[in-house]
Amino acid sequence: MLPVSKTKSLQPETFEKEPSKIEKDGDLHIKRSPSSPQGGPKKRSAFEDLTNAKQNQAQVQVSKRKGGKSVSKKTQKSSVRQEALKNDENLKSAGPKAPREHLDSAKEKKPKTPEAPEEKADVDKLVEPPPYDDVDKENLRDPFLNAIYAKDIFDYMKDREEKFVLKGYMEKQPDLNIEMRAILVDWMVEVQENFELNHETLYLAVKLVDHYLAKAVCMRETLQLLGSTAILIAAKFDERCPPCVDDFLYICDDAYQREELLSMEVNILRTLQFDINVPVAYRFLRRYAKCARANLETLTLARYICELTLQEYEFIWESASKLAASCLLLALKMKDLGGWTPTLQYYTGYQVTDLHSLMRRLNLLLYSKPDERLKAVRYKYAHKVFFEVAKIPPLDVLKLEEQLKLNTV
Template identity: 80%
Template sequence: MPQASETKFPQHGSFGKEPSITEKDDCIHIKRSPSSPQGAPKKRSAFEDLTNAKKGQDLVSKKKGGKAVGKKTQKSTAGQETSKNNENNLKSARPKVSQEQQDNAVVQNKPKEPRPLEEKSDDVDESTDIKERKLPVYDDVDEENLSDPFLNAVYANDIFSYMKEREEKFVLKGYMQKQPDLNIEMRAILVDWMVEVQENFELNHETLYLAVKLVDHYLAITVCMRETLQLLGSTAILIAAKFDERCPPCVDDFLYICDDAYQREELLSMEVNILRTLKFDINIPVAYRFLRRYAKCARANLETLTLARYICELTLQEYEFIWESASKLAASCLLLALKMKELGGWTPTLEHYTGYPVTDLHSLVRRLNLLLYSKPDEKLKAVRYKYAHKVFFEVAKIPPMDVLKLEEQLKLDT
């Protein structure tokens, strides 16, 4: 059996070809031309939000026919003349009121408009501390998208709150000591290979993150031998693609990228085994989904979001980050990216939507910055090579923050 340092996975297809540039929505991918003898799947761009609905279009047409909303049937001519005479008699009997008195009466009877929260009330003393007043502390980032039914802005906050609740069900602990034939280095090599597979098939980033989660949760329960580790990784990508992709790759594609080391029956058997082991509950919250949400709340540009993605994707290969919750990891990656780009710190809006005060993120931010400082392993080049390309703004070439400078910035947020 090969030793840990000799563990390699075949890199067939066109993993080594020069990537071409393509950009869709806020997801950017490096295209690589697959060369499967079976023809390989068509190139697919990443899943993008359906935002091409015509805004302002009336969803319900107004009824032109039907009941008339006109005035009531007019009274007879004699009745009208009688009512006019009565009005004239009433007017002559009333005392004359000046125009100034009428204006004052209108002002007094006018209903009071609601006072904005930031305005100072008459009964509040000027010496009152501003912290004691009710001030708007965060922006409603979903309000501007309420008119677009495809964005589901009404349910966005509830969706991510539900995902945070599900995180507690998928807490991972160290499992490598239970694997007699595996080690941390083998896992890192597997994840590096899975990143290349995601690029080759142009899968969603969410598919990659979910596949890594499936591998970790399976290994936390079941003992796996090193000769079936690549089979586990490729099958996990297949399951994640079925869960998240509109058009997932076929089974033959995964057999091809494994260099036909496994039979079709083995891959299908592993698929059933993974699903049964995880009790078919594979809707595992991943950091990438939280990261996109939090970047929107911060109104970060695409380059800043890409830098945060790069930091977050580096953690996939690191075993010591598996027990971090997805939402906290995403928040910490975004905070570090904001610091590296000198775009400020943690705002009340971010604290509201993430649920994390900035002090809860300091420890993880320091670890992420040290991860950027660490010398890259020669065997693990996929993530750094991917984000060093110009379609990803070459964010992998951005130097990490100085440790002392980072500490000063974190103290300012406290």
């Protein structure tokens, strides 16, 4: 029997500036400045703007103020007359203008081009909402949720699953069997609960054990050392304050020395080539439950089903994302909360038919009689803190088959 410590477990702007004063003069918006020496702007006719008469007068006044030579009134009048004659010649050369009445009638007779119906249809298509619910839109202002990159992150983790595909390895282990692995995982669940570690740490530690056993031979006397060292590595990867080495030596009842644990840590990392960012089902499960807007009780039920699979050797080659999606769908069915939605299909990448086979196996796992040596998961989720979800009966096999045949599963 693997000893465990008796540590008590605790469950789980903008600043609006004062708008400047703007007055509307005809079709012009003129911004008044209180510091202007001429004061506010005055209305003026358009034809006065065509001449430089005012400019010349302003220049004369400026030259007078600056103490320049005085200009006689006759010279000023002659210059104004010359400018006016030039403007008259320019207007005559431009040719006769059409009467205003004809211009107005031409504008009225001009047919209005009706809006094309195709353009309206295109606009409607653009406004039409997508078939799925944008679950990250409401969390864009929270920088800790990384809502902008959330889907890209999980798509990347789903692609990484192909790199960590596991196959049967127990036949390569001369001194181990499936029951020993199940007992080790059961003990690791107790360690996670006693140290109050994250569930991601537990899932990652089990993955590290499986990937190490798939590449290296381990004897039964060092199997517990392998499990405790895997938890230490996973805790360093995921926890803010991971337990120290002495804590892991204590939970092993001082069966191993400090040098042995550190040596096993180096051995595991080198065997896995220091690539320990393995996608785990628990991360996908939390993401998918959020996309389904499931409550905490439904998520806890799905977590219970998913955690039961950690002890089962026949589930090691299932991809983490598919396993999480199947556990969530089975939990939704057990709680009678509907089935697979377009939103879940979009964010998971799985159709409901892709999950039928795995759902059947998970439901049978809930039906199976628990081993007397493997009680940690069922005892843990039978507590009130976890809504006693371990006591919820599984779906009837015939009822599940009927629901799987429906198109709205």
